[in-house]
Amino acid sequence: MRILRLPRLTGWRPIATTLILAGLLAAVARFTLGLGATTNLNDEFPWGLWIGFDFLGIGLAASGFTIVAAVHLFHAEEYEPIVRPAILTAFIGYLLVVLVLIIDLGRPDHFWHPLVMWNPHSVMCEISWCLMLYTTVLSLEFAPIILEKFHIHAPIKWIHAVSLPFMIFGVLLSTLHQSSFGSLYLIVPNRLHALWYTPLLPILFFISCIASGLSMIILESLIFSRSGRPFLPTRLRANLAKAVALALAVYFVVRIQDLLSRSGFRDMTTLTYYSAAFWAELLIGFVIPFGMLLFEKVRISPSGLYSASLMVVLGFAFNRMNTAITGLEHYPSQTYFPSIIEIFIMLGITACGFCAFSFIAGRLAIFPAGESAGSHHHEAQGGLQDPLPRPPECEDPRPSQADALSRAQHYGG
Amino acid sequence: MTHKKAMLIDISLCVGCNACQAGCKGENGLPPDEEKYLSLTAYTALTKYNDLYVRRMCQHCDVPTCVSVCPVGALTKSAAGPVSYDGEKCIGCRYCLQACPFHVPKYEWSSTKPSIRKCKFCPTRIAKGLPTACAEACPTGATIFGDRDELLAEAARRIQAEPGKYITRIYGEQDVGGTSMLYLSPVPFEQLGFDPRLGKTPMPMLTMSALSKVPNVLSVGGVLLAGIWWITNRRTEVQAHESALKQGKAHAQEDEA
Structure with missing residues (x-):
């Protein structure tokens, strides 16, 4: 199965198996x-790697709601081919985050x-409710994909009948x-370093998740296009990249303007443990990829787009880890580095995510053109290098006008 | 009406005898060895700054940060003053440890069914009309227990009586929205490890400014998204209808021909 080669890593399977077993x-x-014996968490540093991982997982799964909003609410139907991969990414991402949260709880x-x-005053309470409800919405959005595999069509109709309010609710x-x-x-204004603490944190988190979620979907589309069957035309991918660039620019302006307005210039320009982390995050995740994405040449070049999106995702990871860890450290007197067990649990769960994605993508109709898993069995025998002729129906994945109409009626109920 | 209870801690009167900790440990059944820092077995501790001793313990804030952040309401503030904890509700998210501006709650990290531990403000003693164990144990009157209003008046009286002895500030009167632990000091509080970055605004207000927007996001956002859906959907429908009309006309012309 071609899709199983996703990470294009030699010996991916033994590595994944080892990681999952070690994680277990x-x-x-x-x-x-x-927790005390197995993690490096303590009273002064009660949250660590796992919370950072949660931020990361949720942020990278943001493609789920952005793409659903774009395609089903704003009728940008040409992006239909990425809806299912985006929903699958989000669904897996959320399930893993819930899993990590439960492992992280002192009383699972x-x-x-x-x-x-x-407790309506607690952000944590709001988050747990949103996570539960949104995971439910995602499972409703995902259910038709499973049901159609088993040719159970009646519930799909019911789901479609109520899908509009659910999609709005999910967004x-x-x-x-x-x-x-x-x-x-x-x-925690007294604990979190001024380079990260701002009353605008929620807004900044929201803007950056849009950039990282879209970058994640660009990466997926590039990885799965490698075998010569692009499921998203270059032009549409370039448009997504434009949206990423826009989000990066807005983020950068809001962040820097806010820092300057709260007299953060000194923190930014003095070389410290914190400012190094701050600039690493901002350069890798925002400034450099933004500069790259300004060029049409990069936006249409798979390798250029690949590196730019990868940088966005890495910089995003950096940003979340900095907020969750670096910004709370008291360097050098009190720092935190995760224990080997914390790291193994995180890696094991990440490996689970990748495996689940390729397993499901290989068996259900996640990618467009609707071939079943069996149809490209022999393709897998051929090397990845030789480009395969594209099946004609893949050339233009844009749905026809009539399709659009029927879909519109579908969701309209 | 229950009177809000408090403790007045006059740093200038404290001699560092640690009787408060011993009394606390006796009351709570904790191992009696002397401890220098707050821990699972020390709900109060003395920190030494030159020749001054500062008592650390839960401040039992009037608008407690820990109570506001706890997702399941395991921490509650009672009218009499104590902030109490219910381990049966606690899910162990440790947000209270992260958020407490005074770094007070301590976690049973080594347990597989951990709880937090902190000063309880002797609620059973207060209910019986008794002073807290630490106040009772204090031999110099550095810690006294009473109604918050009366203690504030007493503190103000002491500052007025000996202006050179104290700085004119009662820590806890308004800090982070007011606390049950009121401190008098001969030197600025910043020199005694009190965090100067904590203002008078209760910390939960910082979160409420974001959380209070949730209903708006839901209602305005819902209408907005539904509106966008309706408009874009209408556009698709009109396009489809127009192309169908055109095709119809074309067919009609063909027929005529």
């Missing part, structure tokens, strides 16, 4: 020995408490909790 062992250790057996014990929930992850830190 680490999880067993965490549950039997407790109480994980359901936010369902029945509310709103995403907007809320993507920004709320930033709001978590509004209450």
